[in-house]
Amino acid sequence: MKEAKLFLMTVLVCAMPLAYAGAGGDLVGDESCAGCHEELVASFNKSFHSTFFKKGDGFKCEACHGSGQAHMDSEDPTLIAGPENNMKKLEQNCLSCHSDVVHGLKEKHVMEYGIGCTDCHKVHQPAYKGSLAEYEDQLCLKCHQDVKAKMYLPSHHPVKEGRMTCVDCHKFDGSEDVASENTMPERVNETCLSCHPQYRGPFVFEHAPVAENCMICHDPHGSVANNLLKANEPFLCLQCHQMHFHTALPGYEGDFVPHNHPDRGPFTSTLTGSKRGFLTKCTQCHTRVHGSDLPSEARSAQGKALTR
Amino acid sequence: MKKLAIFLLACLPLIAWPALAGDHVDSSNYVEIGVRGSDASKDHNQVSEYSESSTKINGMLKLRTMDTKGDLKYRLDLALFSNEDLKMKLVINKGNWFTSTTTYNKFLHKLGHDSLSNMSWREAADQAGTIPAHKELTSVDYTPGEEFYKTYEDFRQVFDIKLNTSIPSDIQVGFRAQARNGYHQMMQLSHCDTCHVQTKGAKLDENAYDVWAKVHAKVNKFDVSYKYTYSKFNNGADQTSFYIDRPRHPANGGAIDEFASRTLYGGEVLPTGFNNDNKKSTHEVHVEGTVGDKDRIVAGASYSDLTNYFTDLDLTTSTGSFRWSHKCRTNLVMDAFLSYYTMDNDDIFIDIPAWRDGRPGGGQPLSWTRYSAYNRDVSYVKLRAIYKMDGNNRFTFSYRYKQTDRDNTVVNIEDGSTDTTSSLFKVRWDGRYGDLRTNLMASFESIDHPFENALGINEDPANAYVPFPGNGLIYYLQRQVIGEASNMPSQDMNVRGNLSYRFSDKASFNMYASFRNGENNELNTYTMNLTGRTAGTSLFYVLDDKTVLTIGYDYSFNKQEAVFSVPVMDG
Numbered sequence: 001m002k003e004a005k006l007f008l009m010t011v012l013v014c015a016m017p018l019a020y021a022g023a024g025g026d027l028v029g030d031e032s033c034a035g036c037h038e039e040l041v042a043s044f045n046k047s048f049h050s051t052f053f054k055k056g057d058g059f060k061c062e063a064c065h066g067s068g069q070a071h072m073d074s075e076d077p078t079l080i081a082g083p084e085n086n087m088k089k090l091e092q093n094c095l096s097c098h099s100d101v102v103h104g105l106k107e108k109h110v111m112e113y114g115i116g117c118t119d120c121h122k123v124h125q126p127a128y129k130g131s132l133a134e135y136e137d138q139l140c141l142k143c144h145q146d147v148k149a150k151m152y153l154p155s156h157h158p159v160k161e162g163r164m165t166c167v168d169c170h171k172f173d174g175s176e177d178v179a180s181e182n183t184m185p186e187r188v189n190e191t192c193l194s195c196h197p198q199y200r201g202p203f204v205f206e207h208a209p210v211a212e213n214c215m216i217c218h219d220p221h222g223s224v225a226n227n228l229l230k231a232n233e234p235f236l237c238l239q240c241h242q243m244h245f246h247t248a249l250p251g252y253e254g255d256f257v258p259h260n261h262p263d264r265g266p267f268t269s270t271l272t273g274s275k276r277g278f279l280t281k282c283t284q285c286h287t288r289v290h291g292s293d294l295p296s297e298a299r300s301a302q303g304k305a306l307t308r
Numbered sequence: 309m310k311k312l313a314i315f316l317l318a319c320l321p322l323i324a325w326p327a328l329a330g331d332h333v334d335s336s337n338y339v340e341i342g343v344r345g346s347d348a349s350k351d352h353n354q355v356s357e358y359s360e361s362s363t364k365i366n367g368m369l370k371l372r373t374m375d376t377k378g379d380l381k382y383r384l385d386l387a388l389f390s391n392e393d394l395k396m397k398l399v400i401n402k403g404n405w406f407t408s409t410t411t412y413n414k415f416l417h418k419l420g421h422d423s424l425s426n427m428s429w430r431e432a433a434d435q436a437g438t439i440p441a442h443k444e445l446t447s448v449d450y451t452p453g454e455e456f457y458k459t460y461e462d463f464r465q466v467f468d469i470k471l472n473t474s475i476p477s478d479i480q481v482g483f484r485a486q487a488r489n490g491y492h493q494m495m496q497l498s499h500c501d502t503c504h505v506q507t508k509g510a511k512l513d514e515n516a517y518d519v520w521a522k523v524h525a526k527v528n529k530f531d532v533s534y535k536y537t538y539s540k541f542n543n544g545a546d547q548t549s550f551y552i553d554r555p556r557h558p559a560n561g562g563a564i565d566e567f568a569s570r571t572l573y574g575g576e577v578l579p580t581g582f583n584n585d586n587k588k589s590t591h592e593v594h595v596e597g598t599v600g601d602k603d604r605i606v607a608g609a610s611y612s613d614l615t616n617y618f619t620d621l622d623l624t625t626s627t628g629s630f631r632w633s634h635k636c637r638t639n640l641v642m643d644a645f646l647s648y649y650t651m652d653n654d655d656i657f658i659d660i661p662a663w664r665d666g667r668p669g670g671g672q673p674l675s676w677t678r679y680s681a682y683n684r685d686v687s688y689v690k691l692r693a694i695y696k697m698d699g700n701n702r703f704t705f706s707y708r709y710k711q712t713d714r715d716n717t718v719v720n721i722e723d724g725s726t727d728t729t730s731s732l733f734k735v736r737w738d739g740r741y742g743d744l745r746t747n748l749m750a751s752f753e754s755i756d757h758p759f760e761n762a763l764g765i766n767e768d769p770a771n772a773y774v775p776f777p778g779n780g781l782i783y784y785l786q787r788q789v790i791g792e793a794s795n796m797p798s799q800d801m802n803v804r805g806n807l808s809y810r811f812s813d814k815a816s817f818n819m820y821a822s823f824r825n826g827e828n829n830e831l832n833t834y835t836m837n838l839t840g841r842t843a844g845t846s847l848f849y850v851l852d853d854k855t856v857l858t859i860g861y862d863y864s865f866n867k868q869e870a871v872f873s874v875p876v877m878d879g
Contacts, residue, residue: 046336048374051336051374051376084742088699111641111694112692112694112702112704112736112738113702113736113738113747114696114702114738114740116740119745126336126338127336127374128336128337128338128372128373128374129338129372142808142816142818142848143745143806143808143818145806145818145819145820145844145846145860145862146804146806146820146822146842146844146862149842149844149862149864150864152862154357155357156357158357158358158415158417161358161415162387162395163358163395163413163415187649187686194518195462195486197486197516197539197541197586197588198488198514198516198541198543198583199583200541200586200588200614201586201614201616201621201623202586202614202616202619202621202622202623202653202654202680202682203616203619203621204619204621204656204658204678205678206678206680206681206682207681208681208717208759208761209759210681211680211681211682211717212681212717212759213759216759216795216796226420230795231868236795238870238872238873239793239794239795239836239868239870240760240761240764240793240794240795241761241764241765241793242764242765242766242789242791242793242872242873242874242875243872243873243874243875245875246443246445246503247874248874248875249431249432249443250431250432250434250435250436250437251429251430251431251432251437252429252430252431252432252437252438252439252440252441253432253437253438254430254440256430256440256444258444258446258502258504258558259502259558259559259560259561260501260502260553260556260558260561261446261501261502261504261553264446264448264502264504265446267428267429267430267444267446268428269428269429269430269432269437270429270437271432271436271437273428273429273430273445274429274431274445276426276427276428276429277426277427277428277429277445278445280426281422281426284422284424284426284427284495284497284505285495285497285499285505287494287495287496287497287580287581288581292581293582293584293616293618293619294578294579294580294581294582295572295658295660296572297497297498297499297500297552297571297572297573297574298499298500298570298571298572299569299570299571299572299660299661299663299674300570300663300674302658302660302674302676303572303658303660304658304678307496307497307499308496308497308578308580308581
């Protein structure tokens with residue numbers, strides 16, 4: 001048994017150089033690369049990787065692209081790891097240093113969509129640009145054009161203004177998309193409330209859809225209606241509620257001064273004034289649609305009309 | 309004249325650029341100094357939010373710089389437009405064991421101003437509107453023309469430290485402060501005299517602080533982490549108060565006792581809408597790692613406790629989730645995901661005086677216990693298969709079953725059920741052909757009784773309009789509101805496609821389209837339908853480092869069909 005182990009070890013030790021040659025091949029050095037790819041080599045020397053990490057000579061072309069010997073000998077582009085050829089191998093080389101970059105391993109873009117490192121990252125650009133192919137606020141939107149279109153609607157989160165980025169809401173830490181069920185946080189609402197904690201409550205008087213899901217009423221990417229509402233008031237409210245019971249009453253045509261408050265007039269009433277008054281914007285009276293700790297006025301509503 | 313001003317403004321930066329702006333670019337530093345001008349017509353009906361609502365020119369400084377000294381590195385990004393509009397990020401690395409990340413973001417968010425001009429009405433006793441009747445609606449704006457805004461500030465400081473221990477481990481300590489300051493519009497309804505809405509500006513001073521600590525260790529093939537977060541929301545603004553009219557008949561000032569017996573307050577100055585302070589603490593545990601060559605597991609659990617300082621109401625949430633991925637073959641991965649969470653909010657007894665207390669025929673109790681809409685148990689099961697057909701094509705199939713068991717919110721009035729269950733099927737194709745990326749996704753979800761307002765609209769004309777119990781004088785048609793209403797579909801189909809092609813490093817083309825069709829046929833009132841279509845295309849061309857030409861067209865159509873329920877008042 002002991003001899004068998006000794007034999008096996010000898011074979012392994014002898015085979016190591018062969019294995020190395022097969023896997024990596026000989027290194028040719030940057031100067032050789034620059035012979036044909038002068039601009040690329042020069043651009044890498046000014047890149048974020050080169051400038052910020054300054055790893056010296058060990059951190060050059062073949063650290064990412066693999067051995068260039070075979071490629072240089074035959075000038076065959078398929079014999080080296082590059083974005084045009086052997087992209088997967090190139091991206092595996094990224095992970096040899098960035099093994100702790102979990103989004104490269106598990107998150108939805110990689111697992112499900114087959115997006116690779118070089119789709120979002122660019123290594124040969126000037127250092128001040130970092131390693132992202134585009135600035136953060138533009139990178140995601142380059143593929144997600146439907147979302148970008150929504151960002152141009154009148155009400156939107158300030159992403160196109162550069163005040164927010166997609167990753168403020170959508171996680172790239174391996175937990176996939178914010179709206180996905182694979183997130184570890186409790187619910188989608190938790191993401192919204194991390195920046196809007198004033199609506200966390202918990203309130204005495206609740207509005208059920210607020211507890212259910214913010215996106216019943218809001219479209220976070222953008223909307224025509226104010227406050228990211230999916231539809232303008234009163235139409236949004238009327239999807240779940242009936243019109244106010246005063247709406248159907250006829251209006252007096254003419255001016256009036258409130259009997260109990262002569263200091264408040266005069267006001268002008270029209271035949272359709274009740275529609276304008278009660279059917280324009282529900283939140284003029286029901287101001288506390290996210291919930292309140294204070295009761296509304298009428299006893300019949302049992303304090304829960306969210307008017308105060 | 310205005311167009312000329314716009315044209316000149318547009319030209320100004322170009323004309324002034326050589327004189328005013330200097331810019332400097334090398335590989336690790338970038339400085340841009342310039343001006344930013346805008347012209348916009350003001351439209352109070354639509355908030356311009358983050359863009360300028362007036363014609364003006366601001367200075368602008370953009371800076372990106374980095375340097376390395378030994379094993380100490382820093383990187384600074386700065387964009388400065390004004391003292392209300394700036395952004396900064398500073399990252400400092402020491403060796404490979406210490407990272408400090410500091411970010412600061414401040415911007416202005418303009419808020420709308422509602423003049424309440426639609427609130428001017430007096431009831432007529434005839435359909436022609438010639439005979440004035442009793443009910444009235446009036447409003448007053450105490451701060452007319454005032455522009456409301458808030459400045460939002462977000463500061464974050466995060467330290468990441470790798471520990472020199474036998475087990476690879478690291479800690480993260482973070483702090484985040486958010487502030488919203490400015491003036492916003494407050495409104496208050498007073499409606500048991502003349503129906504009257506008042507509005508005025510109020511100071512906004514809301515702050516939130518988060519601190520957290522996270523410990524992570526790599527134990528064998530598993531990454532194990534624990535994170536504790538404490539979050540506090542503090543409202544520093546003074547409470548805004550309004551005078552609530554004394555309850556009385558709007559037409560003659562009489563019936564004071566009768567009106568007072570129908571209201572909770574009146575004839576006094578009272579505070580109005582105020583977001584009370586709250587605090588939240590969260591514990592999270594996360595484990596993930598590989599088992600053998602083909603299996604990977606991710607598991608997490610969390611517990612959070614949210615308290616309203618003012619009311620002492622307490623909301624607790626517990627979550628647990630587990631994902632198991634198995635690589636069946638080199639080109640086939642299957643995974644299963646299980647998740648469960650439960651939320652429990654305190655009940656609270658609302659003590660309300662009896663209806664028309666002390667009045668003839670009155671005395672009906674109105675006190676009630678508020679059982680929370682938050683209370684629920686939610687569980688998911690999701691199965692997913694990812695099949696990589698070849699180097700260019702991959703397919704994803706997934707099925708998700710979800711059950712939401714609410715404690716108190718009825719979603720099916722027929723049997724009083726509070727449960728929603730849903731099944732989601734999804735298939736997706738992703739293609740990656742050289743510089744061409746394309747995908748197509750189709751999904752169908754069947755939802756058994758989605759969230760709804762079970763007592764949403766008036767729907768029972770066959771029933772006699774019964775008076776309020778014990779009171780033959782007043783009929784409340786609201787009591788007949790037993791119609792279900794919802795904007796959530798019970799069947800939802802989505803198809804979406806996207807294609808992008810990169811001609812070169814400088815030019816790319818993108819197009820997308822989507823279609824959605826949903827309906828809710830489970831309501832006892834009507835069938836809700838919704839349809840959505842979007843499509844768009846765009847072309848990018850990078851002229852140089854600073855100039856990108858983009859041309860695109862986007863189309864969006866959304867339609868939802870529902871009924872409007874108009875109750876008739878007879879009271």
